[in-house]
Amino acid sequence: MQMKMRLGLAIAFTGLLCGVALRSVAADRWGELGDLTRKLDAIAPTPMGDGHLGEVASGKCVQLRFPVPADEAVGYWLNLSCVVGYSGKGTRYQLLLRRDKEDGPVIHEGPVVVQGDEWNAANLVPIEITASLTAADRERGYIDIFVTGQVEGDGWTVYRHNAGRPIRASAAVLTAEVRQQMATAAALCERGVSVIPVPQQITLTGSDSFRVAAGSRILCPGQAPDSLKWAAEELQAMVRERTGLELAIAVVAAGDVRNGDIVLGTVKDRALISDRIGADPAGPEAYRLRIVADRAEVLGGAGPGCFYGAMTLGQMLRTDGAGAAAPCGEVNDAPSFPYRIIQYDIARGQTVNVEYVKRLIRELARCKINALLFYMEDDFRFRKYPFLGREGTFTHEKANELAEFARRYHMQLIPQFESLGHAGAVLGHDELKGLREKGGAWVFCTCEPGTWEFLDSVVGELVEAFPTTEFIHTGGDEFEMGFGVCEKCKAKGIGPLYAEHMNRLNQLVKKYGKTMMFWPSHSGPTPALSNMTIQYQALLEKDCIPTEWIYHGPATYPTIEEYQKLGFKDLYCSPAVESYSRLWPDHTTTVRGISGFYRAGAERKCGGAYCTTWEFMHGALIENSMYGLLYSAECAWNPRSTPRTDYDRRFADHWWGLTGGDVVARMQDTVFDPVPPSGPAAAWRSTWLPTKILWTDPANVMREWMLKQPAVGQNAGTLQPAMDAALERAKALSAAAKRNQLSFRSMTLAFRMLACADRKLTTFRDATAQYSDAVAAAPKDAPAAAAKLQAIDASLRDLAGEMKALAAEYQYFVANCGAYKGDVERLEKQAGQLTELADKLAGFAGKMKNGEAVQLPAGSTLGFPGGELVKLGDWAPAQMSTDMTEIRFDATKLLAGPCAFDLEWEYTKGAHGLSIKATRLSCDGTVVFEDVHDGWAGGGSHNHVYRLELKAYDPKAKYEITGEVASAGGTESAGTVWLIRQTRP
Numbered sequence: 001m002q003m004k005m006r007l008g009l010a011i012a013f014t015g016l017l018c019g020v021a022l023r024s025v026a027a028d029r030w031g032e033l034g035d036l037t038r039k040l041d042a043i044a045p046t047p048m049g050d051g052h053l054g055e056v057a058s059g060k061c062v063q064l065r066f067p068v069p070a071d072e073a074v075g076y077w078l079n080l081s082c083v084v085g086y087s088g089k090g091t092r093y094q095l096l097l098r099r100d101k102e103d104g105p106v107i108h109e110g111p112v113v114v115q116g117d118e119w120n121a122a123n124l125v126p127i128e129i130t131a132s133l134t135a136a137d138r139e140r141g142y143i144d145i146f147v148t149g150q151v152e153g154d155g156w157t158v159y160r161h162n163a164g165r166p167i168r169a170s171a172a173v174l175t176a177e178v179r180q181q182m183a184t185a186a187a188l189c190e191r192g193v194s195v196i197p198v199p200q201q202i203t204l205t206g207s208d209s210f211r212v213a214a215g216s217r218i219l220c221p222g223q224a225p226d227s228l229k230w231a232a233e234e235l236q237a238m239v240r241e242r243t244g245l246e247l248a249i250a251v252v253a254a255g256d257v258r259n260g261d262i263v264l265g266t267v268k269d270r271a272l273i274s275d276r277i278g279a280d281p282a283g284p285e286a287y288r289l290r291i292v293a294d295r296a297e298v299l300g301g302a303g304p305g306c307f308y309g310a311m312t313l314g315q316m317l318r319t320d321g322a323g324a325a326a327p328c329g330e331v332n333d334a335p336s337f338p339y340r341i342i343q344y345d346i347a348r349g350q351t352v353n354v355e356y357v358k359r360l361i362r363e364l365a366r367c368k369i370n371a372l373l374f375y376m377e378d379d380f381r382f383r384k385y386p387f388l389g390r391e392g393t394f395t396h397e398k399a400n401e402l403a404e405f406a407r408r409y410h411m412q413l414i415p416q417f418e419s420l421g422h423a424g425a426v427l428g429h430d431e432l433k434g435l436r437e438k439g440g441a442w443v444f445c446t447c448e449p450g451t452w453e454f455l456d457s458v459v460g461e462l463v464e465a466f467p468t469t470e471f472i473h474t475g476g477d478e479f480e481m482g483f484g485v486c487e488k489c490k491a492k493g494i495g496p497l498y499a500e501h502m503n504r505l506n507q508l509v510k511k512y513g514k515t516m517m518f519w520p521s522h523s524g525p526t527p528a529l530s531n532m533t534i535q536y537q538a539l540l541e542k543d544c545i546p547t548e549w550i551y552h553g554p555a556t557y558p559t560i561e562e563y564q565k566l567g568f569k570d571l572y573c574s575p576a577v578e579s580y581s582r583l584w585p586d587h588t589t590t591v592r593g594i595s596g597f598y599r600a601g602a603e604r605k606c607g608g609a610y611c612t613t614w615e616f617m618h619g620a621l622i623e624n625s626m627y628g629l630l631y632s633a634e635c636a637w638n639p640r641s642t643p644r645t646d647y648d649r650r651f652a653d654h655w656w657g658l659t660g661g662d663v664v665a666r667m668q669d670t671v672f673d674p675v676p677p678s679g680p681a682a683a684w685r686s687t688w689l690p691t692k693i694l695w696t697d698p699a700n701v702m703r704e705w706m707l708k709q710p711a712v713g714q715n716a717g718t719l720q721p722a723m724d725a726a727l728e729r730a731k732a733l734s735a736a737a738k739r740n741q742l743s744f745r746s747m748t749l750a751f752r753m754l755a756c757a758d759r760k761l762t763t764f765r766d767a768t769a770q771y772s773d774a775v776a777a778a779p780k781d782a783p784a785a786a787a788k789l790q791a792i793d794a795s796l797r798d799l800a801g802e803m804k805a806l807a808a809e810y811q812y813f814v815a816n817c818g819a820y821k822g823d824v825e826r827l828e829k830q831a832g833q834l835t836e837l838a839d840k841l842a843g844f845a846g847k848m849k850n851g852e853a854v855q856l857p858a859g860s861t862l863g864f865p866g867g868e869l870v871k872l873g874d875w876a877p878a879q880m881s882t883d884m885t886e887i888r889f890d891a892t893k894l895l896a897g898p899c900a901f902d903l904e905w906e907y908t909k910g911a912h913g914l915s916i917k918a919t920r921l922s923c924d925g926t927v928v929f930e931d932v933h934d935g936w937a938g939g940g941s942h943n944h945v946y947r948l949e950l951k952a953y954d955p956k957a958k959y960e961i962t963g964e965v966a967s968a969g970g971t972e973s974a975g976t977v978w979l980i981r982q983t984r985p
């Protein structure tokens with residue numbers, strides 16, 4: 001494209017990608033073409049009506065029929081979130097699509113997934129089949145898809161096409177107008193316009209540029225309010241960071257503007273602004289930006305608008321040989337959502353690092369976010385309750401300092417304090433035990449007067465600590481289990497009790513002059529305890545704001561309208577950056593969830609776009625969420641315009657100063673999807689799995705992952721090379737980047753942790769085989785056995801060293817970014833466990849070399865359970881008692897000769913864990929072996945593996961295994977009992 005092509009017409013970015021980007025990235029074009037798509041509901045003979053089809057066998061097909069538009073589609077996707085695993089308990093899942101008939105050609109082969117939930121989640125991603133459409137399909141008007149699940153250990157099913165859950169395709173068709181807009185977008189891309197969020201309207205006028213040189217100044221009118229000076233100072237800082245130029249800030253009169261100056265003003269103070277800038281911006285956050293060859297002018301509706309205009313100009317300026325320049329043009333811009341909120345979860349062990357939070361405030365404000373909301377549990381040092389607030393977390397002083405700092409950036413800081421459920425960290429303190437609802441420490445008792453005295457003080461102190469907030473978010477999610485249990489509460493009835501609680505909170509927040517935000521109730525343990533906000537809405541006060549939380553990125557958002565019709569003051573849309581408790585964010589879901597929810601919310605004129613982050617623990621670092629957080633900033637300002645690959649280009653430029661033809665592709669395979677979506681490592685694409693493996697105690701790695709989930713074992717070793725390659729790519733990007741190296745440092749740590757998780761698997765897999773060899777060799781060839789042990793010893797020490805190095809690097813983020821220090825301790829603990837194990841093996845090897853007789857212990861006692869895992873049975877609430885009781889399992893069919901085996905009590909669900917005293921093996925009613933020790937199967941299971949031996953086998957006898965167990969605190973306990981049979985000596 002010619003640089004000098006005429007771009008006279010004002011062309012809005014209407015959700016189109018840069019044409020360059022379209023060609024460079026074929027995968028996941030959904031995000032790019034989202035705005036062009038039309039939704040197409042499936043038609044008969046697609047199964048219709050409520051519910052699902054029941055269990056469908058592996059390999060069997062279900063026919064779905066989708067409309068096909070007559071125009072040629074540039075994108076055609078199927079949304080098959082209706083296809084799910086039947087029980088979720090299988091070991092292998094894969095989706096296959098054929099066209100036309102049951103044995104027709106396969107047009108899509110999904111990745112092999114080892115867990116039901118992951119499969120279901122993967123099916124939420126629209127599947128592109130554009131290339132499979134033919135002219136005949138267009139002529140006929142539909143395509144038949146035969147969908148099947150290749151499933152092991154489970155069935156699968158299809159949710160029928162119905163009002164609540166339509167089965168859909170989406171088609172994007174390029175019109176001539178759209179093609180023209182795409183060409184213009186490409187031209188803007190070529191001129192290097194990289195603004196986040198992308199303005200509502202941007203026009204380039206000709207090929208000239210406005211040049212900034214050393215003598216250029218940033219000018220404010222005389223008597224300028226503070227807000228204009230703040231905008232000038234932040235623009236000055238941005239120019240300094242990006243171009244190295246130090247611009248002066250000056251207060252001048254109208255006649256004193258010189259060539260090369262940048263002029264700021266607002267509708268009220270527009271002395272320096274020329275009339276040619278056009279009509280006044282509509283609203284305080286709106287602005288107009290006019291860039292001509294000899295000056296740049298920013299006119300804000302008020303202070304915030306001027307600040308945002310200055311930030312747009314700052315992002316448009318780029319260095320060249322002679323200074324810095326921005327292309328001449330005009331921007332007319334205003335936000336779609338008045339409240340653009342980011343939630344920072346500082347609970348779960350994080351601390352508040354004031355300097356790091358200041359950086360977040362500044363960077364988010366530069367992208368036009370205007371509220372930062374802190375999610376808190378036991379994370380504030382209240383004056384009246386000095387026992388609350390962990391070390392390093394919020395204090396009045398920190399909150400005041402940050403609120404004052406954020407004021408310069410037109411950003412309010414909002415506190416959230418869980419005031420119904422999710423209160424375990426607070427109610428766990430003995431000083432507050434009187435406020436707990438009967439039977440637990442998770443929910444407040446509504447009928448306890450102390451509850452209201454406490455919450456009143458809490459809200460009062462939070463209002464004081466966060467003086468700029470208009471809101472108090474009172475939480476209100478995930479309380480349903482354990483709500484309304486005591487006699488007084490029960491007597492009121494669940495609906496009235498819920499309404500009483502929420503209404504009292506609302507009154508309390510209003511008393512302090514604020515508006516209440518709250519999480520609406522979602523699913524609970526019973527229908528009466530589910531969706532309570534909607535169910536009991538008639539009893540609720542409505543002058544408060546439900547913040548609806550939907551994270552998985554569905555095709556439609558019907559609850560927006562539902563809450564609006566109920567008459568609530570407003571409804572804020574709350575998607576998430578899917579980074580919680582995982583080493584690397586799921587960007588596919590993040591992008592789909594944010595763009596879809598905000599578009600739906602903007603269509604219904606919602607006032608708030610409120611993106612959450614959660615659970616920065618288990619190796620998750622907020623710094624790795626910046627891509628998602630700025631994407632939220634983008635869509636909250638301008639949700640029509642979310643072309644993902646163009647966003648990638650702009651993010652790379654804005655955040656890192658990275659430009660160039662291949663930058664979009666490099667963002668794709670390094671940031672967006674560091675684990676390749678196809679090839680041997682694809683099974684690890686969801687980083688849940690390696691995150692869980694990284695945090696599994698070394699002693700349990702083999703049993704939990706290699707034996708219980710053989711499909712995971714099959715993929716062991718494939719993630720390491722993928723992450724090594726990703727680390728190389730990250731290093732190359734980092735070397736070229738001009739700013740925000742911290743993000744590369746946290747990315748590098750994440751990739752190293754992912755690789756380490758896989759290394760743990762292969763280390764223990766190999767060690768288990770070697771140990772088995774050592775045990776077999778020991779009686780006759782002690783040197784050979786000793787050599788095997790030494791090899792294991794060395795590999796364990798390598799892994800321990802790696803864990804120690806990760807802990808040291810993680811410590812940097814603890815010290816500088818408020819990361820959870822418990823994660824460092826856990827990495828160090830694992831390193832210690834590995835070293836201890838290595839020492840033990842070295843001890844055996846040493847003795848063997850000295851010719852001493854060594855009886856090697858069973859592999860399973862060391863974490864090398866070489867064997868086969870079989871299920872003995874399940875336990876369920878009906879068998880449970882809070883007193884010690886015996887439960888029995890018939891093991892006759894599982895035993896075929898003398899053997900030794902391990903038995904594991906694995907808790908799976910329920911509110912109560914299992915306390916175990918002993919596990920026994922009996923032959924025709926007589927105990928032949930027992931292992932008596934205290935074990936616990938529940939949250940934080942420990943000592944829950946028992947070792948049993950059958951010395952003499954009688955093929956005619958009946959063998960039973962019994963456990964002496966009690967469920968703790970109640971009988972809601974369920975789990976599985978596993979046998980690990982040794983297959984090798």
Ligand SMILES: [Zn+2]
Binds near residue numbers: 446484486489
């Ligand atoms: Zn109660």
